[in-house]
Amino acid sequence: MSNRNKILFMIPYLLWIILFVILPILLILWYSLTNQSQQFTLANFELFFHNGTFLKMMLNSFWYAFLITFVTLLVSYPAAYFLTKMKNQQIWLLLIILPTWINLLLKAYAFIGILSNSGLANQFLQLFGIGPVNILFTDFSFIFVATYIEIPFMILPIYNAIKEINPVIIQASEDLGASKWQTFKYVLWPLSWSGVESGIQAIFIPSLSLFMLTRLIGGNRVITLGTAIEEYFLTTMNWNMGATIGVVLIILMVAVMLLTGSKIKRKKVDL
Amino acid sequence: MGVNNMKIIELKHVKKVYDDGFVALNDINLEIESGKFYSLLGPSGSGKSTILRIIAGFSRPTEGEVYFDGKDITDLDPAKRQINTVFQNYALFPHLNVFENVAFGLKIKKMPLNEIKPLVKEALHTVRLDGYANREISELSGGQQQRVAIARAIVNKPKVLLLDESLSALDKRLRKEMQFELRAIQEKLGITFIFVTHDQEEALSMSDEIFVLNDGKIEQNGTPVDIYDEPINNFVARFIGDSNILPGRMIKDFEVEFANKRFQCADAGMKPNERVEIVIRPEDLDITEPEKGKLVVIAKTQLFLGDHFEIKALDSDENEWLIHSTNGCELNEPIGLFFDPEDIHVMRKHESQEDFDARLESYEGERDE
Numbered sequence: 001m002s003n004r005n006k007i008l009f010m011i012p013y014l015l016w017i018i019l020f021v022i023l024p025i026l027l028i029l030w031y032s033l034t035n036q037s038q039q040f041t042l043a044n045f046e047l048f049f050h051n052g053t054f055l056k057m058m059l060n061s062f063w064y065a066f067l068i069t070f071v072t073l074l075v076s077y078p079a080a081y082f083l084t085k086m087k088n089q090q091i092w093l094l095l096i097i098l099p100t101w102i103n104l105l106l107k108a109y110a111f112i113g114i115l116s117n118s119g120l121a122n123q124f125l126q127l128f129g130i131g132p133v134n135i136l137f138t139d140f141s142f143i144f145v146a147t148y149i150e151i152p153f154m155i156l157p158i159y160n161a162i163k164e165i166n167p168v169i170i171q172a173s174e175d176l177g178a179s180k181w182q183t184f185k186y187v188l189w190p191l192s193w194s195g196v197e198s199g200i201q202a203i204f205i206p207s208l209s210l211f212m213l214t215r216l217i218g219g220n221r222v223i224t225l226g227t228a229i230e231e232y233f234l235t236t237m238n239w240n241m242g243a244t245i246g247v248v249l250i251i252l253m254v255a256v257m258l259l260t261g262s263k264i265k266r267k268k269v270d271l
Numbered sequence: 272m273g274v275n276n277m278k279i280i281e282l283k284h285v286k287k288v289y290d291d292g293f294v295a296l297n298d299i300n301l302e303i304e305s306g307k308f309y310s311l312l313g314p315s316g317s318g319k320s321t322i323l324r325i326i327a328g329f330s331r332p333t334e335g336e337v338y339f340d341g342k343d344i345t346d347l348d349p350a351k352r353q354i355n356t357v358f359q360n361y362a363l364f365p366h367l368n369v370f371e372n373v374a375f376g377l378k379i380k381k382m383p384l385n386e387i388k389p390l391v392k393e394a395l396h397t398v399r400l401d402g403y404a405n406r407e408i409s410e411l412s413g414g415q416q417q418r419v420a421i422a423r424a425i426v427n428k429p430k431v432l433l434l435d436e437s438l439s440a441l442d443k444r445l446r447k448e449m450q451f452e453l454r455a456i457q458e459k460l461g462i463t464f465i466f467v468t469h470d471q472e473e474a475l476s477m478s479d480e481i482f483v484l485n486d487g488k489i490e491q492n493g494t495p496v497d498i499y500d501e502p503i504n505n506f507v508a509r510f511i512g513d514s515n516i517l518p519g520r521m522i523k524d525f526e527v528e529f530a531n532k533r534f535q536c537a538d539a540g541m542k543p544n545e546r547v548e549i550v551i552r553p554e555d556l557d558i559t560e561p562e563k564g565k566l567v568v569i570a571k572t573q574l575f576l577g578d579h580f581e582i583k584a585l586d587s588d589e590n591e592w593l594i595h596s597t598n599g600c601e602l603n604e605p606i607g608l609f610f611d612p613e614d615i616h617v618m619r620k621h622e623s624q625e626d627f628d629a630r631l632e633s634y635e636g637e638r639d640e
Contacts (some may be wrong), residue, residue, distance in 0.1 A: 169364060176427065
């Protein structure tokens with residue numbers, strides 16, 4: 001294919017990426033660097049980094065995103081591993097993907113029903129004479145529901161990564177005397193890391209800016225950068241401060257991507 | 272290297288039946304002595320790799336026991352066996368470099384790095400990969416990956432090294448080279464090698480002893496020369512080398528009839544007039560003038576194969592004869608075939624290895640008297 005044709009094929013996507021990715025980012029950057037009378041200023045960033053509230057929100061976002069990612073990984077890795085050993089893997093995969101076809105808002109409302117004081121969860125607890133316990137609008141319910149929603153996005157890349165490992169390599173590790181744990185630590189985990197990495201990126205980064213779940217399930221008790229952005233754009237109408245938080249978030253996301261994607265340099269040995 | 276005749280591995284009545292009912296191994300009994308080079312030779316599906324997997328511990332026999340150094344290891348984990356494997360497609364760790372691959376087994380044993388280094392260096396030297404320690408696996412050729420796989424296994428100083436079709440992924444020239452090298456490595460280390468292959472040439476050239484397998488059973492075991500010269504049955508004769516196999520009749524000891532003629536032979540111990548099969552190797556047939564030959568045949572095709580001609584000829588009964596000869600001949604003309612009594616090998620039908628060995632012993636002793 002000639003170079004001209006290649007460019008021709010790229011035009012639709014280039015237009016897309018310019019209109020809907022690059023321009024919006026530039027716009028956000030513009031807003032973050034100006035005040036409401038459209039004068040250039042660094043005041044927004046100054047406020048962000050000097051006002052403890054924003055830094056606390058940032059830490060909060062990180063902490064919750066970390067918790068969600070960590071719990072999701074804890075549930076998903078063993079699930080993905082055993083999935084590769086199952087019969088009828090296609091059916092199991094379908095069952096895992098199926099919930100992602102349901103609208104997020106719908107799922108959130110379903111959980112409100114399940115977790116509320118008169119919901120299924122409390123009805124079940126009452127069978128043992130417990131409760132009603134306040135489950136909804138707690139950190140627990142927020143992380144629980146977020147994890148539930150993210151699990152398929154963690155299982156799939158890990159499943160694919162483990163599936164690609166030649167099973168004979170696992171046997172080779174055992175043949176060389178490695179226990180099950182050592183085989184996991186030195187062979188299975190490093191070889192499936194690419195899947196774990198995509199899973200972390202697919203979950204941690206969006207989790208930094210969750211806002212719908214924080215409202216509906218977290219009951220506004222959980223304040224993250226996502227909720228703050230929503231607040232500034234829709235409630236207080238201070239687009240400049242909202243954009244500033246957005247820029248900080250983008251920088252954080254890039255940092256996370258670089259961090260998870262970086263390869264450890266191997267030490268050379270002298271024999 | 273002192274050859275001691277210590278039994279290191281023994282399989283007793285080992286049977287392996289898979290979930291779908293396929294009988295992979297049927298009552299395998301074999302003994303492996305330490306310090307020797309063994310080959311398990313057979314077509315695919317004959318059970319040779321299953322035996323290897325059972326010795327390595329990746330597969331449990333359905334029935335029977337496996338002994339190592341006199342101890343029952345039938346249910347022992349592969350990690351706890353003093354046996355290492357060189358896998359078919361090497362199964363090197365792709366995320367580790369050469370040094371880390373070779374050091375893997377030692378690192379697992381928590382050996383300190385300063386003790387690991389000289390051992391890895393020695394192992395890499397043995398497989399002639401000095402200076403490759405810091406290479407990535409993906410930078411290596413197939414032959415070099417093969418060597419890393421061998422180094423990774425021998426660095427642990429196993430008592431037995433298992434090699435699963437280890438040369439089959441290499442091209443022909445490299446394979447020949449590695450055959451010599453494997454044999455040299457085995458002799459240098461003095462440990463037992465068990466080599467699985469479907470390539471009879473490979474087995475013949477490297478082994479002290481060969482087990483020929485078919486349909487989950489050991490058809491014959493012995494030295495390469497024994498197996499080539501005295502195949503026990505039709506399968507072994509066909510599988511090892513080229514052969515002319517004809518139906519015949521044992522007239523009496525040392526006299527056999529085939530192709531409607533009687534010949535002196537070197538076999539005995541059968542019933543008079545017993546139906547047998549005779550084997551003559553194509554390279555044992557010499558072409559002479561028709562009147563000097565023991566048999567007269569007509570050459571039909573002739574291929575020049577570089578170091579010899581491969582001639583296919585028919586006798587008056589339409590039996591096909593395969594002849595390997597350094598000289599060519601005229602096609603569609605009668606030629607004489609000459610062979611010595613020792614070149615005729617007589618096989619009984621359905622003879623077990625014990626009976627076969629006993630019979631050979633009985634008349635070979637008789638002839639010596």
